Amino acid sequence: MTDAKSNPLHQALFRILRPMARLLLRNGVPFGEFSELVKRAYVEAALEDFSDGRRKPTDSRAAVMTGLTRKEVRKQREILAGENPVRETTSHANRASRVVSGWVHDTGFQASNGEPAALVFEGPGSFSELVRKYSGDMTPRAVLDELQRVGVVSVDVDSGQLHLKQRAYVPTGDSEEMLQIFGEDVSDLVATIDHNLVSSEHGQQPLFQRTLTYNGVPPDVINEWRERAARQSQALLEELDSWLGPHDRGVSGQEGGESVRTGVSIFYFEEPVQTNKSGDE
Template sequence: MKSSDTTPLHRALYRILRPMARLLLRNGIPFAEFAELVRRAYVDAALEDFADNRKKPTDSRAAVMTGLTRKEVRKQREILAGEHEGTPGARHENRASRVVSGWVHDCAFQTGEGAPAELPFDGPLSFSELVKRYSGDMTPRAVLEELMRVGVVATEASGKLALRQRAYVPTGDSEEMLQIFGEDVSDLIATIDHNLVGSGADGQPLFQRTLVYDNIPPEVMGRWRRYAAQQSQAMLEQLDKWLGPHDRDIAGHGENKATGEAVRTGVGIFYFEDPVQPDVSGEQE
């Protein structure tokens, strides 16, 4: 793709789509399937994000905005309606993450010093009770096996269960990891869009910062990866200590008793590295 033939937005989109194409190909998603999802997203955005509050959004208006035919708009709208009916008010938080968060913040599962307590598997204030509070209908054994698989929970010599890490991070192209991929990329793009269009009615930009250097010697990278991971984890845990106790599920011991419209919020950190590629003129990008 020649940069001289494209707008800045086109170049930005290509940088987003290039690693996404790699992920899609690795998971056997052909272009036609991806294109169908793009059509659906265009229709959803046209009908929801660009709707005139005084009028009901129409297929004709969505067709004009998206460049799709009215027939295609109607098809995608009907699919979207079916998806929304199947998941009314659905919450997409990973259930294993909710269990870990409850273990960290719910005083019923803490020591006298406020640290996550070692828990028996069954009985009052046990791991099974923790899962019941924060993971709905998931079986305690299934949640435990997953948390032990990724090293978040371990069995002590006493037979009790101990929390080894304050965060659940799935591995590979698992369903949970792909869910996180969708949420993280969506949140980042939404933040950038918010900042690009003037930060909304209140004029306040959302925090968006990146630290980048492009001439780091390779012998430094091992130490840098470890340091970046340690500092990032420490900062997220500090933010979690402040925000976690305000979560309705935790404040209400999993019963979500508070009233009023909920807000989804958070802070994301990610690490990256790649070789610096020379451009066609021999200069580094």
């Protein structure tokens, strides 16, 4: 096996897996469970992403590519046939997010100035009507409770009207919704990087991928920087959302035709810079 210290891909994988291992251990996921999921991902990638397009991929070919036995490939393929979490897109988080998006973009729930209107809970043009239109089978009360919990919606105690305080639904903690967002965000980032690594070979345009990083920032400016980064990032996302949101079929009411999943992710990071014994970074 290639020495991980001299293999750039292994070094990159270790950096990815280190924080992932912390999250898995915190949530009680042992290595055996993680190993099974990795096998499943290998098998699905071999069967779907490396087909030559002329014939159906076989278990034997997948076994050669992945290093797994044909028996193990067949086992994972059968699991995938009956249960595919990668394609599950109707989560609680997605439905709550769609409600917020509908409130922002649907003219039926906007004020005269184009901003999200204050809504009553029941009746025409109400919050309940918004939820029924955009959340599927979730009850209006359940959606309201969740949006209040995370600070997206407030209730006027005098009028009972509901006000949208934030234009994005972001769950908190290691909830099921937050873990799904974790899966989506990391998957999207890795897919973008993978595309960019091979785009020139396939004659494709690279996707936008940029990071701003400094290693020598003093701690006394971090609070101001954290607030500035959050404020300006939120403003940029809201500007992009105001253009892209109305084009979404779910918001515009368009039916039929092909659809593309697209977007932009922004995330903030900070960590202490490790120093060696000599004091060098």
